[in-house]
Structures are given as structure tokens and as C-alpha cells.
């Protein structure tokens with residue numbers, strides 16, 4: 511049995527408590543928060559869980575900690591618990607800089623403990639279905655991936671909408687394409703809080719001319735979570751808010767066909783080409799989906815009991831943080847910024 515403690519019982523923490531409480535080979539033994547009301551609420555629902563308002567008091571009660579506190583505390587808490595010899599799961603985004611992420615990754619290796627980040631959607635059965643469709647070349651060459659993650663709130667006073675929402679889309683994007691972008695252009699506005707961008711657009715380029723765009727906002731009337739993948743053979747839409755089939759695969763595309771070609775080695779005008787549109791069928795793909803957070807929790811525990819590398823480790827998280835850092839620089843300089851190696 512892996513004894514787990516959680517730090518942070520705000521908006522997200524209780525979802526982790528619920529899932530780790532049901533995970534096999536896991537004993538959810540301890541919950542920590544600075545806020546007494548939040549501790550009391552958890553104790554009411556899970557009377558057997560020990561509660562504390564002081565992370566420093568967490569020692570022998572646990573083998574692993576789950577960190578679900580605000581971003582600015584991730585690095586110091588994770589460092590403290592790795593140094594205490596605990597396995598650590600950190601909520602996204604792993605840390606506030608690539609430097610911190612590298613330091614944690616090295617420390618985890620040194621103390622020989624698991625360090626995993628909760629990139630939740632990589633544990634989604636639908637996202638994994640899209641990954642397998644791309645891997646088996648069902649869509650052909652991928653031209654563009656367009657991602658939308660918008661809703662009203664939740665506003666954060668400490669960091670902007672890119673740090674908050676982009677870790678989800680970037681982790682999905684890098685996972686689907688299995689490569690990293692070379693550059694990013696980001697634009698954004700701070701409509702509500704001064705200096706905290708609440709509405710942003712990112713445009714990413716990859717080496718082989720694939721591109722991706724992300725629209726992230728805390729200022730939109732309706733929750734939207736969509737991904738559109740445009741390939742040379744087929745196109746795909748994913749809607750995470752759909753109640754039944756979330757994936758649609760379209761047999762649609764366009765080709766340019768030469769027309770009435772004169773006997774010459776080159777074409778004189780663009781009119782000598784004809785657009786050929788393929789307006790094929792839409793296949794709705796139904797995937798039986800488990801709760802991604804439950805799959806993630808199970809995976810973390812299994813990586814400890816079986817001593818296997820976590821699917822979403824610190825080096826994967828580092829790739830995401832580097833793109834966010836480049837996006838942040840692009841916001842400030844209004845320039846296209848290379849994503850550093």
C-alpha cells in the first residue's frame with residue numbers, strides 16, 4: 511500500500527482526494543491546507559483522513575505527496591518532500607520556470623524517487639484515441655492543429671491565462687505530434703486585472719511546417735474545449751464538452767489539380783489549376799472514457815509499486831514550461847520567439 515498525503519484542498523485538491531481514495535494499492539491518509547475550513551470539509555467527507563495545516567509536519571505518515579497548491583509554491587514544496595525521500599506528484603504547471611523544473615528533475619533522480627506532473631489529458635481515453643489515429647497515419651501529413659480552451663474564469667491573481675490553461679493544450683499537442691515547436695508568437699490582453707493577461711492567442715511553428723494555434727481565455731461566455739486537426743488525408747474535430755461521441759473524423763480535404771496543361775515545363779497562371787474538394791463522410795467515434803484523473807492517479811501509484819517511469823515526467827513538463835516561457839517573452843517583446851533547447 512502506498513500511503514499518500516495531499517497538500518492543497520482548494521478548487522482542484524478535493525478531486526484528487528476523491529480519486530486517490532478509490533485507487534487500488536493506495537491509502538489516502540493525510541490532507542494538508544493552510545485553510546481550516548477546507549480541512550474541516552475534507553474531514554467531514556473522509557473521516558479517516560488525518561488533517562494538518564502545516565506541510566512541515568508531514569513526515570513518516572506518507573510515502574508520497576500530491577501537490578495541489580498555487581504554482582508559486584510548487585517548487586519549494588516538491589523540493590522539500592523529495593529531500594524527505596517522498597515520491598511527488600505535482601499539479602500542472604510543474605514549476606514557474608525551466609530552471610526550477612530542471613533542478614527538481616535532477617533532485618528526483620538523485621534521491622531515486624518518482625516525480626510526476628499531472629498533465630491530466632494524457633490520461634484521457636479520447637486523447638489517446640486521437641494519438642493512435644495520428645500514429646497510424648489516418649489523417650496523413652498534419653498541416654495544422656487548432657485548440658480552444660475558454661470559459662468565464664477562474665481568474666488568478668498570481669499568473670496569467672497562459673500559465674493556467676496552456677499546460678493542458680501544450681501537453682496534448684506535444685504528445686500528439688511527438689515533437690516540439692521551434693517558435694511561438696503570443697498576443698494577449700489584460701482586460702480585468704492589470705498586468706495579468708486574461709485572453710491570449712498563441713501561434714506555434716514546427717520544423718516540418720506543421721503549425722498550431724491556441725486560444726486561451728478566462729473571458730468567454732461559454733466553456734469551450736475543442737481541438738481541430740487538419741491533415742492531408744482527413745480532418746478531425748474533438749469536443750471535450752460533448753456528452754456522447756467527442757471525436758469526429760471527416761473524410762474531407764482539398765487538392766489542386768492541373769487543368770488543360772500546355773506543353774511546357776512550368777505553368778503560366780494559377781488558373782491552370784482546379785481545386786478538387788473532397789466532401790466525404792463524417793465518422794463519429796465513440797470512446798468509452800474513464801475519468802482521466804482516476805487513470806492518472808492509478809498510473810502514479812503503479813509507477814511507485816512497479817518502479818516504472820511515469821508517463822508524464824519532469825522532462826515532459828520541462829518541454830511545456832519552455833514553450834510557455836517563450837510565449838511569455840513573445841507577449842512582452844511582441845516578437846516571434848524561438849523555443850530554447
Ligand SMILES: NC(=O)c1ccc[n+]([C@@H]2O[C@H](COP(=O)([O-])OP(=O)(O)OC[C@H]3O[C@@H](n4cnc5c(N)ncnc54)[C@H](O)[C@@H]3O)[C@@H](O)[C@H]2O)c1
Pocket residue numbers: 517518519520521522523542543544545548563565577578579580581583601602603628630674
Ligand atoms: N489538472 C487540472 O485539470 C487542474 C485543474 C485546476 C487546477 N489545477 C492545478 O491545481 C493547482 C491548485 O489549483 P486550485 O485552483 O485548486 O488553487 P486554489 O487556490 O483554489 O487552492 C489552493 C489551495 O492550496 C492551499 N495552500 C496554499 N499554499 C499552501 C501551503 N504552503 N501549504 C498548504 N496549503 C497551501 C490554499 O489554502 C488553497 O486551499 C494549480 O497548480 C492548478 O494549476 C489543475
